[in-house]
Amino acid sequence: MSDVHIIGAGIHPFGRTADMSGLDQGVFAVREALADAGLEWSDMQFAFGGSSAAGNADAALPRLGLTGVQFINISNGCATGGSSLLSGYWAIKSxxxxxxxxxxxxxxxxxxxxxxxxxSGLPLWYGETGMMLTTQFFAMKIRRYxxxxxxxxxxxxxxxVKAFENASRTPHAWRREPVGLQVVMSSDMLSDPLTKYMFCSPAEGGVALILASDKKMRELGLSGPRVRGAAVRTRPRGSFEVFAPSLDVERGVAPTVLASKAAYEMAGVGPEDIGVAQIQDTESGAEIMHMAENGFCADGEQEGMLAEGVTNLDGRLPINTDGGCLACGEPVGASGxxxxxxxxxxxxxxAEGxxxxxxxxGYSQVYGAPGLSAVAILEA
Amino acid sequence: MSVAVAEGVFVERSDGPRLIAGRRKSDGEMRFPMPKGADAALYDPVELAPEGKLWSYTVQRFRPKTPPYIGADDEKTFKPFAVGYVEFAGQVIVEGRILIEDPSRLKIGLPMKVAIEDFPTSTRGDVATYAFRPA
Structure with missing residues (x-):
């Protein structure tokens, strides 16, 4: 068993790029990641990749090189990126x-x-009568919370406000203009209590990471954060998920709680050890609820933490330092x-600026449809 | 009376409509609507209580995308509607449209009863669907 390190990282800026397909942006990110590590595509022994709406990831092969590399397409809802990382982690760990x-x-x-x-295995009338919207789910989950x-x-x-402030300092972010609290609060209400600026938007982008064993990394004379823990978990009975015409009266925990616990156990660390976190912020409320689901606070403590700026860049636990989904947008296959x-x-x-x-x-957690969560813990 | 939005979703009784859920024979887990197809044999149909309590809610402020939404309205004539979950004690929590003039009156825990709503569609004329209203 080998330790796994991330020795190269590349990104195509998130947002809207009219003249590039999703695949173009994925290929761009791979080239950036290879350049970051000083490696060639022909050095790659495996690839795991996915997109939700932009085609098969292995369509990148003719562009990157037909080297015969083992390439496996990953499709796992909103945890597609997290699942690719986990697959690469296992490939090396094994x-x-x-x-x-x-x-x-x-x-x-x-x-x-x-x-x-x-x-989604649902009756047609559920969508026909206007109930099949992710926005409604998020609004109702945070309303109750x-x-x-x-x-x-x-x-x-x-x-x-924090998301747009952080994004203004992030080259790969999409919405990079700071927005004040008054503007956020008085913008169009989309699904009460969430306004336009509190929701992320569907977007575009591409990300690639080069993974290496500890031994290979040293041979290459490279360095990079070590993956200490990584886990994907699906919804247990009684969790509240998107597109649910009914819920169990006996309530259970969210899949994030399970994935988080598993990743902490693998890493042998706890939430108090984390110095920076990126957590799923499909909308403002999701970030708040995920703070507790990932163990960073008890339910309700977020109110004081946000007022005191604990999760700001200069706070005790900075969260979503690049603006998160709120400011980077949500390209499902790339977000994690x-x-x-x-x-x-x-x-x-x-992370200059x-x-x-x-x-x-560093802790990351991506969550989404149909009710799954992927967590990764990196060590500098 | 309009045609029901689908068969077996609700039933009219003399004292008002009831939703039809399914109770899994193996472990008693309830779900709404009553499953159809291959899964139906694993469930017994159960009529839910006529009243429950509001579990959560929101207001749909923009017109949902078509498809799947088939409301007869368009971007200009669309009127926001409330939607929420109602907990039927000891049974199941069900999502539905909410009939209310002033959604600011909605509060978690508010007693709600099952109602039938005439829902004008662009493809099938008016259909009858279930909804909730304050009891």
């Missing part, structure tokens, strides 16, 4: 391979994500890897 790449990219149409009831744990609308606003990319930059001291001081452990 001792079968010692150098490879994981990639994720996407390009979604504007507006709300398309929803197909039958593809706010009621149970005393979270205010202002806290929702503070999360968005963007979080890891950002942690790599932070842990290598390359938004660098977190003295972070030794």
């Amino acid at each position: 001792g079968e391979f010692d150098l490879g790449v994981v990639l994720g990219f996407d390009k979604h149409p504007r507006g709300a994500f398309n929803a197909d009831p039958e593809a 706010m009621d149970l744990y005393g979270i205010s609308e202002t806290s929702l606003g503070r999360v968005a 890897l963007r979080q890891v990319y950002e942690n790599v930059q932070q842990l290598r001291g390359r 938004r660098q977190v001081a003295d972070a030794k452990l």
